[in-house]
Amino acid sequence: MENNHYFYVVECSDGSYYAGYTNNLTVRIRKHNEGKGAKYTRSRTPVKLIFSRKYQTKREALQAEYRFKQLSRKEKEQFIIKEQKDVFTAEKL
Secondary structure, three states: OOOOEEEEEEEOOOOOEEEEEEOOHHHHHHHHHOOOOOHHHHOOOOOEEEEEEEEOOHHHHHHHHHHHHOOOHHHHHHHHHHHHHHHHHHHHO
8 A cells, every 4th residue: 555645735714824744635634624633724714725745755745844834934935836837837748
């Protein structure tokens, strides 16, 4: 059985970002929106998934999460825009 390790970013209802790790992205987003996810997101529902990336190991995903959390708000916005643009461009190929 393949292990899934995801770093993800959601945008909360107040416009803030929450970054996390999960091994089941669908369940984790549902939990956030049910108010059963992270304490931070409980009062900021609904959340919207705006970025995710799958990694081979938990360590890699957690490192990506850590790096993202070190960015300023402006750098986080630039990261998300760039990544979404890269996905859109790849889909057109």
